[in-house]
Amino acid sequence: MESTRKQLIELLEKQEGYISGQQLSDSLQISRTAVWKHMNELKKDGYEIEAVQRKGYKIVSYPDKISTNTLQWGLDTKWMGQNLYHYDQVESTQQIVHEMAKQGMPHGTVVVADEQVRGKGRMARNWHSPKGKGIWMSILLRPNLPPIQAPQLTLMAATVLAKMISEESDLKPQIKWPNDLLVHHKKVSGILTEMQAEHDQIQYVVLGIGMNVNQDLSEIQQEISHKASSLKIESGSHWSIPKTIQSILRQFEITYDQYVKEGFQQVKKEWERYGYKIGEEVTISTMKKTWEATLIGIEPDGALKARDRSGNEEKLYSAEIHWGEGGYHA
Ligand code: BTN
Numbered sequence: 152m153e154s155t156r157k158q159l160i161e162l163l164e165k166q167e168g169y170i171s172g173q174q175l176s177d178s179l180q181i182s183r184t185a186v187w188k189h190m191n192e193l194k195k196d197g198y199e200i201e202a203v204q205r206k207g208y209k210i211v212s213y214p215d216k217i218s219t220n221t222l223q224w225g226l227d228t229k230w231m232g233q234n235l236y237h238y239d240q241v242e243s244t245q246q247i248v249h250e251m252a253k254q255g256m257p258h259g260t261v262v263v264a265d266e267q268v269r270g271k272g273r274m275a276r277n278w279h280s281p282k283g284k285g286i287w288m289s290i291l292l293r294p295n296l297p298p299i300q301a302p303q304l305t306l307m308a309a310t311v312l313a314k315m316i317s318e319e320s321d322l323k324p325q326i327k328w329p330n331d332l333l334v335h336h337k338k339v340s341g342i343l344t345e346m347q348a349e350h351d352q353i354q355y356v357v358l359g360i361g362m363n364v365n366q367d368l369s370e371i372q373q374e375i376s377h378k379a380s381s382l383k384i385e386s387g388s389h390w391s392i393p394k395t396i397q398s399i400l401r402q403f404e405i406t407y408d409q410y411v412k413e414g415f416q417q418v419k420k421e422w423e424r425y426g427y428k429i430g431e432e433v434t435i436s437t438m439k440k441t442w443e444a445t446l447i448g449i450e451p452d453g454a455l456k457a458r459d460r461s462g463n464e465e466k467l468y469s470a471e472i473h474w475g476e477g478g479y480h481a
Contacts, residue, residue: 159189160225163210171207213391221393230259231404242269244289245359252355258293273343278361286362293355298348302453303415305330305344310421311403312340320386327427328455337380339363364390415451423448434473
């Protein structure tokens with residue numbers, strides 16, 4: 152049943168214009184009545200489908216309502232999100248995926264929630280995750296990598312999000328080291344990577360993505376409104392959350408598979424292409440000193456590379472960077 156419906160969506164999506172009931176019934180090897188019944192089910196799930204006599208069917212708009220089904224239908228990935236769970240409300244999707252990982256769930260398992268009441272950000276910060284306004288999602292990865300390479304996965308995920316935003320809109324996203332997604336200098340998305348490792352092998356990684364999608368200006372917490380925003384605010388239009396999740400999952404699978412096959416080089420190139428203030432001078436402070444340096448790129452261990460005015464290069468891991476606009480620090 153489910154897989155017929157998935158194929159039905161795929162056929163409707165592939166077709167430019169209308170596809171006839173007969174064509175659908177032939178391709179799916181089900182009766183015309185069964186096609187019609189599936190169409191009604193899709194409508195119940197929020198798909199708007201136009202049916203025109205002698206022409207056939209066409210999807211006019213996609214549901215905005217998230218469910219495991221709406222997220223998986225039409226998702227043309229091999230492994231990413233093929234095992235997917237949707238919840239209305241959770242404490243944190245990270246916590247759920249950690250439990251699933253311990254139960255042996257497969258690589259590419261995805262958990263999405265409409266709302267998190269205890270969303271976790273980096274450095275033990277809270278992550279505000281209001282109902283239906285954004286993407287609150289954690290992905291289970293089981294890479295065959297040593298723990299030292301884990302930061303590369305986070306950098307890779309940031310390029311995935313940047314690519315998705317540029318492909319789905321006219322926005323020009325940037326990645327602020329290590330992994331904040333900015334649009335017009337404001338943060339719209341963040342990534343939290345947590346790992347379980349033993350000896351020289353990663354057992355699993357829980358990669359959490361928080362993306363502010365459809366908040367209006369008044370819905371951004373006041374204390375961070377100078378440095379945080381949403382895709383809707385910056386693009387001026389509403390984004391379909393299920394479609395956006397599917398685009399992330401699709402792009403993630405392509406980029407991850409390429410990374411596993413070819414290594415970090417392509418991720419580094421992409422990251423630097425989107426890198427915020429790469430090639431520009433910023434002020435850097437550590438416990439010991441404050442200096443001016445030009446940011447020049449990232450290193451395979453996730454460090455940010457900077458060159459001071461005398462030409463000395465330094466790898467930064469936890470320095471405070473004075474980014475200028477927005478006053479937002481890593
Ligand atoms: C950051 O501080 O920039 C990272 C934010 C990561 C938030 C996401 S939302 C989905 C997942 N579940 C959580 O509790 N946190 C991550």
